[in-house]
Amino acid sequence: MKHFLSTKDLTTEEMLTMLELAESYRTNHLKLDQQLFAANLFYEPSTRTKMSFLVAQKKLGIETLGFQVEDSSVTKGESLYDTAKTFESIGASLLVIRHQDDNWYKGIIDNLSVPVINAGAGKGEHPTQSMLDLLTIYQEYGHFNGLNIAIVGDIKHSRVAHSNAHALQTLGANVYFTAAPGFEDRTLDFPYISIDEAVEMCDTLMLLRIQHERHNDEQYDATSYHEAYGLTVEREKKMQDHAIILHPAPVNRGVEIASELVECNRSRIFKQMNNGVCVRMAIITTLLKEWGMHNENSTYKCSTLSRIK
Secondary structure, eight states: OOSBOOGGGOOHHHHHHHHHHHHHHTTSOOOBSSOOEEEEEESSOOSHHHHHHHHHHHHHTOEEEOOOGGGSGGGGTOOHHHHHHHHHHTTOSEEEEEESSTTTTTTTGGGOSSOEEEEEETTTBOHHHHHHHHHHHHHHHSOOTTOEEEEESOGGGOHHHHHHHHHHHHTTOEEEEEOOTTOOOTTSOOOBOOHHHHHHHOSEEEEOOOOGGGOSSOOOOHHHHHHHHSBOHHHHTTSOTTOEEEOOSOOOBTTTBOGGGTTSTTBOHHHHHHHHHHHHHHHHHHHHHHTTSOOGGGBSOOOOOOOOO
16 A cells, blocks of 8 residues: 555455554554654645644654645645645655545656555545544444444535445445435445434444535525434434444534534544544554555554454
């Protein structure tokens, strides 16, 4: 694995190995003993993903190079490729890129000599978010085989849905979609069920934000949407006792989920964010090792990994 771009590129074993490594980073201090620079090129707004990468890099001892689109040569017309080549040329050892195009990495990565991580591609994929979602589910159940997982919301415009559906299916889960009319993505071959069916049968409800910024002129009444397609307080009471709630955030309280459910006992929304740091540390070190920039001897401490049960 030279770059981390899509969950479709990962085998079951590769995903489980990365989850083990991420879990080990929750308790084991690890810092690289060589100077490396990472460039975080975010062309779209981000709080959780960008800050999570920053913390992961700082924990590993990687120095970060600041980049803001509005203060960069992007405003003069510089392409993504030329910006990436610039950071590569001045010494970046790793590029983390979020961009509004679904396939921004095509035609770019083949001409770069450093690893690239996809931190979000339009409505295409968001593989690092997927890995932290997988870790959260794995911590809860210890396996994926046979779990019923419903991805609920704006499937059509969600890169999280696209990455998670394929990853969860690869790991053996039964994946279902729930969406309002117009939010379906029929290019993805997964069954659709109603929100009421989903809350009663699923082990995990993975809620999605309405991606208003990727819509054209559609207008939605938040209250009507919540009552018809969202996780209301009444629907939550019908979930199985062990079932959990996930959401990649930011959360539209009172739209896809009732505000009082965001931090309820079955919510794992903030645990997902917490898992994001160790997952991104695992992705970074896996890539650096693949590129020969990191090995077990280049760390101060890294204990033997143990399989998550």
